Amino acid sequence: xxxxxxxxxxxxxxxxxxxxxxxxxxxxxxxxxxxxxxxxxxxxxxxxxxxxxxxxxxxxxxxxxxxxxxxxxxxxxxxxxxxxxxxxxxxxxxxxxxxxxxxxxxxxxxxxxxxxxxxxxxxxxxxxxxxxxxxxxxxxxxxxxxxxxxxxxxxxxxxxxxxxxxxxxxxxxxxxxxxxxxxxxxxxxxxxxxxxxxxxxxxxxxxxxxxxxxxxxxxxxxxxxxxxxxxxxxxx
Numbered sequence: 001x002x003x004x005x006x007x008x009x010x011x012x013x014x015x016x017x018x019x020x021x022x023x024x025x026x027x028x029x030x031x032x033x034x035x036x037x038x039x040x041x042x043x044x045x046x047x048x049x050x051x052x053x054x055x056x057x058x059x060x061x062x063x064x065x066x067x068x069x070x071x072x073x074x075x076x077x078x079x080x081x082x083x084x085x086x087x088x089x090x091x092x093x094x095x096x097x098x099x100x101x102x103x104x105x106x107x108x109x110x111x112x113x114x115x116x117x118x119x120x121x122x123x124x125x126x127x128x129x130x131x132x133x134x135x136x137x138x139x140x141x142x143x144x145x146x147x148x149x150x151x152x153x154x155x156x157x158x159x160x161x162x163x164x165x166x167x168x169x170x171x172x173x174x175x176x177x178x179x180x181x182x183x184x185x186x187x188x189x190x191x192x193x194x195x196x197x198x199x200x201x202x203x204x205x206x207x208x209x210x211x212x213x214x215x216x217x218x219x220x221x222x223x224x225x226x227x228x229x230x231x232x233x234x235x236x
Contacts, residue, residue, distance in 0.1 A: 039063055041119045041131035043072075043112075044221030047104050049142045051227075054104040056112045056135070058097040065123040066091025075115030091124035109137050140218040141167050148212070148230040157204040157232045163196040167216045174215035174223070179208060192217075207234040 040061040047054040058081060060070060068091045072081035085091050102108055114137050121129040144165035148155045162175060170192035177186045177199065186203055204210070208231065215225045 038129050038131040041133045043133045043135045046223040048225045053101040054108050055101045056099040060095045062093045066093050067121050068124045070121045073118045136220050140216040140224050142224045142226045143214040150228040152230045154233040155230045158201045160199040161196050171219045172217040176213040178211045
């Protein structure tokens with residue numbers, strides 16, 4: 001059904017012009033608000049306890065159309081990201097960027113200060129997008145691995161349940177089990193209340209070394225990863 005707008009004939013010419021202008025501005029503002037926002041913008045900090053390093057990550061999703069350009073401005077006014085797809089007609093809908101991983105001695109935090117980051121983009125169709133995300137330097141406490149113990153040998157290949165100590169004020173827990181030579185990887189994201197994870201039978205191989213990573217994710221997205229290794233038993 002087409003939208004109809006009726007006017008009373010008692011309006012004079014000036015009044016009619018004011019009403020038309022107000023309606024036009026309201027409709028334009030509504031369309032702009034619905035069309036000029038990114039689907040997702042995020043910036044967060046991640047540290048690795050064992051490697052003693054840290055990195056900043058950006059995650060951006062357009063509004064269903066490919067991005068032709070993306071700029072991110074830090075709270076101090078510097079442009080820290082300037083991404084373009086000049087030769088693509090479709091653009092890129094999702095952009096995930098990671099900084100280098102220097103030692104966690106404060107240099108990364110100095111280059112990416114706390115505060116509100118402004119995201120600006122343009123789609124391949126010429127639509128301008130905008131968004132904001134806040135970066136905090138506060139990192140969650142690491143998880144303490146209970147089982148398998150760090151560098152434990154003869155871990156059973158079946159019935160393994162990874163367990164860790166409680167960490168409060170989290171958004172989620174992440175688990176990654178990786179066999180580096182074969183690049184076989186198992187990953188899962190669990191509720192913040194979780195304290196264990198049952199490894200599916202059939203994933204682990206006998207007499208094989210694995211890396212285990214447990215990540216504590218804060219409500220703002222910042223993450224602390226604890227890594228250990230273990231080796232499975234030669235026989236089931």
